[in-house]
Amino acid sequence: MTINPELQGRSYALSHPYSVGRESVRDFARAVKATNAAHFDVAAAQALGHADLVAPPTYAIIVAQRADALLINDPDSGIDFSRVVHAEQKFTHHRAITAGDELVAELHVDGVRGMGGGAMITTRAEISTVAGEPVATTVSAILVRGEGQ
Amino acid sequence: MSINIADLAVGTEIGSRTLEITRADLVRYAGASGDFNPIHWNDRFAREVELPGVIAHGMFTMGAAVQLVTDWIGDPSAVVSYGTRFTRPVPVADVDGAPGAVVDVSGVVGAVDADAGTARIDLTVTLDGQKVLVKAQAVVRLT
Numbered sequence: 001m002t003i004n005p006e007l008q009g010r011s012y013a014l015s016h017p018y019s020v021g022r023e024s025v026r027d028f029a030r031a032v033k034a035t036n037a038a039h040f041d042v043a044a045a046q047a048l049g050h051a052d053l054v055a056p057p058t059y060a061i062i063v064a065q066r067a068d069a070l071l072i073n074d075p076d077s078g079i080d081f082s083r084v085v086h087a088e089q090k091f092t093h094h095r096a097i098t099a100g101d102e103l104v105a106e107l108h109v110d111g112v113r114g115m116g117g118g119a120m121i122t123t124r125a126e127i128s129t130v131a132g133e134p135v136a137t138t139v140s141a142i143l144v145r146g147e148g149q
Numbered sequence: 150m151s152i153n154i155a156d157l158a159v160g161t162e163i164g165s166r167t168l169e170i171t172r173a174d175l176v177r178y179a180g181a182s183g184d185f186n187p188i189h190w191n192d193r194f195a196r197e198v199e200l201p202g203v204i205a206h207g208m209f210t211m212g213a214a215v216q217l218v219t220d221w222i223g224d225p226s227a228v229v230s231y232g233t234r235f236t237r238p239v240p241v242a243d244v245d246g247a248p249g250a251v252v253d254v255s256g257v258v259g260a261v262d263a264d265a266g267t268a269r270i271d272l273t274v275t276l277d278g279q280k281v282l283v284k285a286q287a288v289v290r291l292t
Contacts (some may be wrong), residue, residue, distance in 0.1 A: 024181075031181035032212035033168070035223050057219065057228040058212035062182055081186070082198050087209040090232030096225070105262070106262050139232075 003119040003144055004078045005112055012070035012107040017130050019062050020101040025053045032056055055097035064125040064138040067107035079144050088141035094134040102130045118144020153256050154291040157268050158259050163221045165255035169248035170205055170241050204238040214254045214274045218287045233285035234291040239276055252276050266291055
């Protein structure tokens with residue numbers, strides 16, 4: 001299967017908002033071995049000026065990868081998920097994600113570049129609240145390995 | 150906050166730590182993140198796609214490495230941007246009573262922007278002396 005070169009410029013949107021729950025923030029924090037009290041204790045988060053538990057700096061990947069999945073699972077994309085390797089990742093936070101947020105994401109395919117028999121695909125997820133407040137921009141580069149790569 | 154931007158200079162060390170990774174850590178990260186790619190928990194599948202065996206999620210390593218920065222600055226929301234390239238997989242062996250991989254993390258101040266009130270922390274993240282993350286950089290806001 002080959003990567004569809006016309007993917008560049010496409011966009012996808014999550015079908016429903018991602019609700020950031022306290023237990024999700026706590027579970028993700030434990031999973032990345034974070035120990036800051038602001039991830040676990042509401043009073044500690046409020047002492048830092050936040051409304052509720054603060055998500056770790058890479059938490060937005062949950063929403064970004066759900067958006068990426070819309071592209072990867074698009075039958076028209078030609079992407080074989082088992083051959084996908086994460087090559088680059090960047091997060092830009094417009095504000096911290098906190099428990100109680102309702103997040104939506106729009107995924108943009110910013111680049112598709114052939115590499116041998118495979119391709120490097122750059123995607124950008126613009127994550128905002130349902131009210132339209134910008135929260136984070138994530139940029140991912142995934143390498144879809146060709147045969148023998 | 151105890152860190153003053155005036156005390157920071159390029160090259161200032163923020164510390165180092167050792168990250169011991171087990172298979173259980175990868176299962177926990179898969180559950181918390183929703184990334185259930187079998188290359189992170191199924192040796193047979195990983196070998197079928199020409200990997201040496203189960204490897205850590207790149208995002209697990211990236212997410213755990215930045216804890217050095219958040220613990221140093223004391224507020225996770227101070228990290229305004231964070232990026233890296235993933236250059237080498239981290240195989241995690243299936244062993245009892247010992248970590249399946251040991252990754253070393255250290256950080257230094259790479260740049261200071263006094264006008265913006267930010268500093269860039271450059272992380273060095275290695276497995277057996279070889280970098281697994283390249284250009285791992287976090288920009289933090291100092292108030």
